[in-house]
Amino acid sequence: MSTELLSGKVAISATVNAEPATFVCEPRESLLEVLRDRLGLTGSKEGCNNGNCGACNVMLDGRLVNSCCVLGVECAGSEITSIEGIGGTDGLVPLQQCFLEGAALQCGICTPGFIVAAKALLDQNPNPTEHEIRWWLAGNLCRCTGYDKIIRAVQEAAQQMRG
Amino acid sequence: MRDIQYAAPRSLDDAVAILSEFGNRARILAGGTDLIVQIREHVRDVDVVVDGKRVSELMELSYTPEGGLTLGAAVPCAVVYQNADVVRAYPGLVDAASIIGGTGIQGRASIGGNLCNSGPAADSIPALIAYSAVARIAGPRGMREVPVEEFCTAPGVNVLQEGELLVSLHVPAPPAHSGGRYLRFIPRNEMDIAEVGAGAFVVLDESGERFVSARVAIGAVAPRPLFVPEAGAALAGQPVNDESLAAAAAAARNAAVPIDDQRGTIEHRKHLAGVLTKRALKGAIDRARA
Numbered sequence: 001m002s003t004e005l006l007s008g009k010v011a012i013s014a015t016v017n018a019e020p021a022t023f024v025c026e027p028r029e030s031l032l033e034v035l036r037d038r039l040g041l042t043g044s045k046e047g048c049n050n051g052n053c054g055a056c057n058v059m060l061d062g063r064l065v066n067s068c069c070v071l072g073v074e075c076a077g078s079e080i081t082s083i084e085g086i087g088g089t090d091g092l093v094p095l096q097q098c099f100l101e102g103a104a105l106q107c108g109i110c111t112p113g114f115i116v117a118a119k120a121l122l123d124q125n126p127n128p129t130e131h132e133i134r135w136w137l138a139g140n141l142c143r144c145t146g147y148d149k150i151i152r153a154v155q156e157a158a159q160q161m162r163g
Numbered sequence: 164m165r166d167i168q169y170a171a172p173r174s175l176d177d178a179v180a181i182l183s184e185f186g187n188r189a190r191i192l193a194g195g196t197d198l199i200v201q202i203r204e205h206v207r208d209v210d211v212v213v214d215g216k217r218v219s220e221l222m223e224l225s226y227t228p229e230g231g232l233t234l235g236a237a238v239p240c241a242v243v244y245q246n247a248d249v250v251r252a253y254p255g256l257v258d259a260a261s262i263i264g265g266t267g268i269q270g271r272a273s274i275g276g277n278l279c280n281s282g283p284a285a286d287s288i289p290a291l292i293a294y295s296a297v298a299r300i301a302g303p304r305g306m307r308e309v310p311v312e313e314f315c316t317a318p319g320v321n322v323l324q325e326g327e328l329l330v331s332l333h334v335p336a337p338p339a340h341s342g343g344r345y346l347r348f349i350p351r352n353e354m355d356i357a358e359v360g361a362g363a364f365v366v367l368d369e370s371g372e373r374f375v376s377a378r379v380a381i382g383a384v385a386p387r388p389l390f391v392p393e394a395g396a397a398l399a400g401q402p403v404n405d406e407s408l409a410a411a412a413a414a415a416r417n418a419a420v421p422i423d424d425q426r427g428t429i430e431h432r433k434h435l436a437g438v439l440t441k442r443a444l445k446g447a448i449d450r451a452r453a
Contacts, residue, residue, distance in 0.1 A: 003170045003171070003173070003178075003181050004170065005168050005169075005170050005181075006169045006171075007166075007169070010169075026166070027166075027167050027168060028164040028165065028166055028202075030164075049203065050200045050203070050204065051196050051200060051267070051268055054267055057267050060270070060271075063241055063270035063271070064241075064267050064270045065267050065270040066267040066268065066271075068199075069194075069195050069196045069199050069268075070199075070271065071192075071195065071199065073169045074171075074195075076171075117266060117267065135353065136266050137266075138265045138353040138354045139264060139265015139266050139267045139268060139354060140267075
């Protein structure tokens, strides 16, 4: 058999937020744990830890995923974008600004996931309907806002981004 | 999470070798949206996680109008429903792939994984059965094929033996004047598990007024997704009208052997099996006529 069996601490190289990154992790560690505990990127949140809430949403090789349902060791050679990779160096991007100004958050735990997920939507559909936004964000749970302000923030950001 | 070992074989032979070595202590990882959570929550006891995504056959998605669709077992739902060939030729599969979990789940979860998890309420399985999909399985004794309606045997249990893995699903090319549809009923608007699901595939004659053949499968009404050949038999050769659709719905209702749980009662589920079968057939007919 030519397949290597990985156990203990494994060195993984990937691209995280457009920068090369090498981290050490055990096979049982999720990508969420790697981001938070190995790389110090604590923007992604652990809500349910079973794929229901979306607080840990990141982009993995161009697709939205729940990072609690990905193993760190799977990510060798992958491109990962977390909430830390979305904000600009000179202030907030329109999505973040609209969440802030529209009070689309209260406790804020779900916010990074919502921003990452909403950006993934707007990147492929710059002019989504309200229904499309609600459907796309159905995997992101918020227990504070009642969602309406979040939907309006995404609509406002979409409008600004279209110019 | 408990300690695990991880392997990422690069070929089918290597994947079979490692699965054979570790037997039921090893399990294939596709999107991980079931497996990783099951290991973390001590639902499934696994020592070795075998990542299938570096095996090219498990990531294949190819379609020809003659040969049909080959869908690798680890291809994520989001790739399936964004594929133009799949959208055009297998809209009933898109119906299912686009309602499994939320967007973040669909970015990883595969239809093959949905089948291998073998949940009675799995959304993709009635659609696969309706489309006459066949599971291609690799193992220590070579390849074998199993029709999807024979794949699941009990909740969470299927025909895969130790050392075997699902490689891909093959779905025949849809003939002219055919259409497929999958529908489910859930107590919420989205992000829930089916109380009942129904998949339908119909072939109509040239006039679009008579069934040449039909296949119906229902989910969440039995220990495994259920193929209902009696529904197809009630439609073959019959005109498309309320009477024939009612006969197919009755066949589905009679085949359903559901349980009571938090999502619905036996009575409601049997009722829904008939209603959803009729609606899925109507959707399939509309697509066949389009």
